[in-house]
Amino acid sequence: MYRLSIAIFLVALLNGCSSQSVSLQYYLLHTPNDSVSVSLPPDAQPLLIRLTNLSVSDYLMQRGLAVQTAENALHISTQHIWAEPFEAGFKKKLTHALGPDYKLIYTNTKKDDEYMLDLSLLHLVATYQGDAVLDARYTLSSPTGSTVNKAFQVKLDLDSDGYGHAVSVYRQAIVLLADDIKTQLSAMQ
């Protein structure tokens, strides 16, 4: 019995050591490929938009990427994870998508001549129906005091399987959100 226990333990240890670990896959919302050098005219200054608040759903704060598996179920991956905090990546991507005419700034110091954006990201997830959904609520405030409240939702089809493709679709959705914000800004101006 004693020898058998030692043999079982050694077999389990050998199996563990011989098992190849699955490599982790890291993903970025904002990729270096997005950084494109744009030359602005010397007198052209981007319009500053102060992001006063960015609230993100709790499941998006997880390190692993989430995928909706049923109407009320999510799966958070342990192998496919964000390379940086989701909030930081989202800010970078949104900033990039708003450029070059608009610049998103994050400091809390408010100024009266700035546009302010209060954004709540409710969902950004691949669904079990083959879609990637972005659902957000944002409020734009102009220096003149006018305010726009907007609910934005976009659903894009996933053309292929995998988290990599889903992340790329997420980027497209964020670009569409940025376009919508820009549209509202233009209207407010």
Next chain:
Amino acid sequence: MSSTEQPRNTETAKVSAAAPVSRVWFIPLIAIVIGAWIIFTQWSNQGPLITIELLGAAGIEENKTPIKVRDLAIGQVTKITLKEDLDGVIVTARIDKEAEHLLTENSKFWVVSPRISFSEVSGLSTLLSGSYIAMNANGNGRPQTNFKALPRPPVTPPGTPGLHITLTSDRDFAYKEGDPIVYKGHKVGEFEESFFNQYERAMYYTAFVEAPYHRLITENTRFWDASGVKVRLRASGIEVDTGSVETLLSNGVTFDVPEGSTPGVPITDKAYFEIFESEEMAQSESYRLSAEYVLLIDESVRGLNIGAPVEYRGLRVGEVVSINQLPLEMGSLLEADYKIPVVINVYPGKVRQGDTPAGLARVREQIREWIKQDLRATLRIGNLLTGALYVDLNHDEEAASSEVARILDYEIIPTSSTELTQITQKAEALLDKINALPLEQLSDDMVSAVNQMGVAAESVRQSSTNFDALIADVDMKSINSELVKSLQQVSNMLETLTNTGLIDKEAQQSLDELQETMRQIQPLLQRLNQTPNSLIFGRQHEPIEPKAKTVSQEP
């Protein structure tokens, strides 16, 4: 008139005999008849004359003192004469004819006069109206005209619903007429009469228990004395017993059914009951059968009383019946090796063998076997305050087997030394050990130690003096100045760091790093949570990943 005169027409006188009795005599005759009729009527209407024998004629007057039934006058005292033997008076009284039928052998007479005692106050109305002779009767029995008056009013009027009982006692307490019978503090009856039986040297009391309390008197009822306040110092401690307020001022008895006994059949006729000295004795007497044994004590029995408990393994199984009261054939205290005989009882009913001859036989047999083995009796102290002793039956493992000895038909339970003796022996042994201690050497050592402590104290005092001098040499002002300066510098440094935000920045950075570290650990924790064995066996590829939209998923 002369003879020459012409006779006239004359008529011959008719001579008739005169009436022998004058009619006038009818008047006294009628008077006599009327008088006789009146006398007859008076005689026939008056009641009988009776005689009542009294101890004295205090308050009784001829032709004045009435005789009453329920406060209604039915007669009057007509004559008072002294008895020939001078031990009383005979009162002659005329009773109304309407009350003649009441004069039977069951009629009772007594003198009503003011009476004040602990148990009653009565007859106060006669202070103004004068004494009278009261009569109580029920009309039953043979006619009678000579009566002997009761010395005092009857406690219970005839016909009162209830039960008459007879109580007897040979103890040192006595009751008089009117003393209460109490049940749970409530007066339910009274003593009526008492008489002393000189042959039995016991008092007999007639008592009456009123309805409906007479139903409480059953064949297993026990009566015990409840007079005054009883304070007992016993082996079990101090006991204080009191009855009702009446029994505090006078004597009285109470009764109940012993614990564990059934009430039994209710008493209907006059029955005899013994008055026990205490409730405890009454309870004990509920067991009729007992096995008696003798203990031969060769030590002092001071503190051992009759009635002291006999215990076996802490349970009371009997009591002490007598101490040194066996016949003189046993010897006397004047003999050198005289052992004091103490008779004890063991009740079969108290050891759950049944209060029956069979139970008694079983108890005798068992105790006989135990005596042969190791059963011993020891006098133990039951109460340190009073020094009262009790008998403890115990198994002495060191006792040698022995045959059962007998004396005067009593089986003897061997005794071991009393607890007091054992304590004395232990105390003596302790004192011997104390005496054997080298007290003188200890005293010398203690003196030496005290001297050394004095030297040590002097050294401590010197050190304290030196320390005080050292403290006095310290320049406290310069030290305070340096401390103030150093604190000022620390304050300036902290202010600088606060103004430049270095502290906040460092703290924020540390928090970010900590948060980042937690994020790094999070997948590992999740994996461990989902598949703990993946640390050993590795993990599988996740089967779940985003899927492309298929044709079937098109809306």
